[in-house]
Amino acid sequence: MTFCAIDFGTSNSAVAVPEAGGGTRLIALEAGQSTMPTAVFYAVEPGSPQPPELHYGRAALAAYVDGFDGRLMRSMKSVLGSPLVTQDTDLGAGHRVKYLDVITAFLRHLKVQAEAQTGAPIRRAVLGRPVFFVDEDPARDAAAQDALATAARAVGFEELRFQYEPIAAALDHERTAAREELVLVADIGGGTSDFSLVRVGPRRQDKLQRQDDILASHGVHVAGTDFDRRVELEAVLPSCGFRGRGPGGREVPSRVYHDLATWHLINTVYTPPRVAELRGMKDFYADAAQHRRLMKVVQQHLGHALGALAEGAKIDVARQGRADIDLSLLEPGLRAALEEAQALQALDADLQRIAEAALETVRRAGVAPEAVDALYFTGGSTGLKPLTDRIAAAFPAARAVRGERFASVAQGLGLHAARCFGVAH
Known part of the structure; x- marks a missing residue:
């Protein structure tokens, strides 16, 4: 059996699969692109009893912009851990859908795309998750992961693992690390700003269990x-x-x-x-x-x-x-x-809260900000320079490294999946 790794993001998603000869690769999800917007459009025909026709990613956004009757669903990840996830919502023309079923439909589309490009059924998967789906509420945070796992199993994933998204980004960065260093990974996407302080280096790459290398993780539910x-x-x-x-x-x-x-x-x-x-x-x-x-x-x-x-x-x-x-x-x-x-001025409070979360991460590790060797930025919102400048100012001795904003997490999840499922890399 093969496997896949899914970066199910608030704004964009990506999927990694095994590559012939070892390693993993990101698949083309839509129009040759390795990432696609996390969006579903339910096209309804007024007065028709037929179920809605679903469009995904850029096609979903285009259907909405072109004025088709129906409902555009975005930022579905944001409802995980909230009461909304089990509730249903109106699609128009008498049709309704549960928010969890929207997430399930999107994951099913990603799985179908992966199977089409690997030519084999996929039953094993690694899914990324933020450090916190919900801030300061462990019960709701656990419920959010359980809901995502329910959706993943509903589409046919029988063996399921989770990995923190900033840890996945650290694994991607580690591929090019020339020496051992202490890296603060800043994974800032559409829904959450996640940080992990991680020891990386060439001698650590083959370790499956990396708990000892993760000195601290922290995050806030504030982002793009x-x-x-x-x-x-x-x-x-x-x-x-x-x-x-x-x-x-x-x-x-x-x-x-x-x-x-x-x-x-x-x-x-x-x-x-x-x-x-x-x-x-x-x-x-x-x-x-x-x-x-x-x-x-x-x-x-x-x-x-x-x-x-x-x-x-x-x-x-x-x-x-x-x-x-x-x-x-x-x-x-x-x-x-x-x-x-x-x-x-409008964004100041959010930017400050994110920068404070970065500092809180190293405080929890018992490490001085000056001891951080590198800041590794990934996630779509790290394209906002005032945000990365605000974080960098708190770590004056660290060099800034920019990963692929929309692909680093998926690539790192692919590496982790290969190690979990015993595939050479």
Whole structure:
């Protein structure tokens, strides 16, 4: 039997399989790419009893952007460990699905892709997991892994192992380590910021059990999707009335805006009772245009599109210092701007919390920050330079090493899987 290793990420996922002649390789999941967005689109035909047609990854995002009837599901990993995982949600046209079944469908798609490219059934797998699915709650954290294991077994994985994602990144980094060193791995993706302080080196590569080399692990449930939410609240949703004022100067209620900026809560704003409630709040707004735009968002289901605009603005600020946001989907000619200083102010608390988690990791190991030899950055959110600069400033003696942001964890999980299942590497 063969095996696979799955990096099931909040924003993107990847799969490693055995390579002929030894070792592992990442498979092409979609359009020749070794990573694909962690997204599922349930396309429904209004009035039809037929079950929804599922689209995955970039195809899922394209189906949503092209305006197909149905429901886009992203950031599914974020619901693990929450009560939502066992609840169902509306897909439209009378169809509903449980959140855990969405995760199961996505894992099944990854498994099918892996089997198609290996030409053999796959019953053994290593799955990555964050250091904490849920902060400061061991019971919910264990429940999150159990839920993910339930989904993995439901698609046919009979022998299942888990490995911490930052440990997997350390294994990937170790392949090129010329000497023994103390590395702080910073794996910062869409849902969590995870850190592990690990001893790596050429003489340690063949060890299957690495517990003694892991000096400490720590993490916080703050990362890329939180940055997107901050940006959306700062630069996009004010056009719809966030922090707006009523005729008497009182600030309008803000709950709807926080829900619109949170991926797994967006659809709760579209329910008929909620829409009716918001429609009745027209007199709360001194600026009638803000209320009109909000109603367009909830009536035309534009919440996910606004989230995508916020994500794009975050990327533009990181690349060029500012973002010019086209809000014409709300109103012709409407635009908003986001400057770097404004974005950094909005993100400051999140960036500081992540940097403090890095320092807490080495404190738990009983190691001084000056003793860290290298910082190994991986995960999509490490493309945000102010974040990596903030972490690096806390470890002045460490050199910064950048892994493949979307592939290091999957490659490391592949190495671990090969060792677990007795394959030469």
